[in-house]
Amino acid sequence: MTVMKLALTQFTVVEVLPGYWRATFDHPPINLMTAVTAAELRAIVEAAEMADDLRVLVFDSANPDFFFARYDLSAGPLPSEPGPTGLPAFLDITVRLGDLRAITVAQIEGRARGGGNELALxxxxxxxxxxxxxxxxxxxxxxxxxxxxxxxxLVPLVGRSRTLEIAATGDDYDASTAERYGWVTRALPAVELPGHVDALARTRTAGPPGRPQPHPGDRCHRRRLRREHGRAVRVGHAGPARRGTPGSRGRLG
Incomplete structure (x- = not known):
């Protein structure tokens, strides 16, 4: 096990095995996300993009009660400068994370709300x-x-109506409900969770490099996702979406 030499203050990135990385978030007391978090996530994604032998990247937390919490509104706005995708900072990170050749895994213990949920998604x-x-x-x-x-x-995972429920209520959802909705891949007892994710990562590391080749329909979905991200930049950042506006319709399907 080797600690990666990245200039990070909120994350520790460890190479568990060749091709298997774990990025552990640790920002006391409750893992609120800040502009520093976004900058360090970008650095991790950039390192992952350059690692030809990377097969699995797992995100977890040093705090069992908080995976990644929401963005800390008192810390000021996120940087708005676009990244290589042309999207603003955090959107750029999530799109590039989704485009990695390696398989990415969120090991969610505790709260994952707002930006934390978006990172997991x-x-x-x-x-x-x-x-x-x-x-x-x-x-x-x-x-x-x-x-x-x-x-x-969320829309392709849980459906339009449940996505509207999630966004319109701002409610919290437990792991069992999230699994039933299709929001998470699987909900497991906390004592079993780290071992399950680790075993999956080790199995994948032992296999051929890269993720399985996508179905052509997956590529179509990825292009649609990028279009929706672009629409979010144009209308979602202008203020709260109202029922019946182009922004609200575009963001929900």
Whole structure:
């Protein structure tokens, strides 16, 4: 096991085995996300893009009660400068994370809300602790629209109506409900979760490099997702979406 030499303050990235990385988030006391978090996530994604032998990247947390919490509104806005995709900072990160050749996994223990949920949704696989995992998009309480790709990614997973419920209520959802909705890949007892994810990662590392080749329909979905992200940039950042506006229709399907 080798600690990766990246200039990070909120993350530790460890190479468990050749081709198997774990990125552990640790920003006390409750893992709120800030502009520093976004910058360090971008650095991790950039390193992953350059690692030809990377096969599995797992995101987890040092705090069992908080996976990734929402963005810390008191810390000021996220950087708005576009990344290589042409999208603003956090959207750029989630799109590039979803485009990695390696398989990405979110090991969710504790709360994953707002940007934390959007990061988990950008991963290929999401495994949640039955006793502690809580997911949600609470932006409605601040008159905001989720702008990290959460709604666009939720629609194909849970359906349009449930996505509207999640966004319009801002409610929290436990792991069991999230599994039933299709939001997470599987909900497991907390004691079993790390071992399950680790075994999956080790199995994948032992196989051929890269992820399985997508079905042509998956590529069509990815192009649609990018279009929806672009629409979010144009209308979602202008303010809260209202029922019946082009922005609200575009973001929900």
């Amino acid at each position: 950008a991963c290929d696989l999401r495994y949640a602790a039955l006793e502690t995992a809580v997911l949600g998009q609470p932006e409605i309480g601040s008159a905001l629209v989720p702008a990290g790709g959460g709604l666009e990614r």
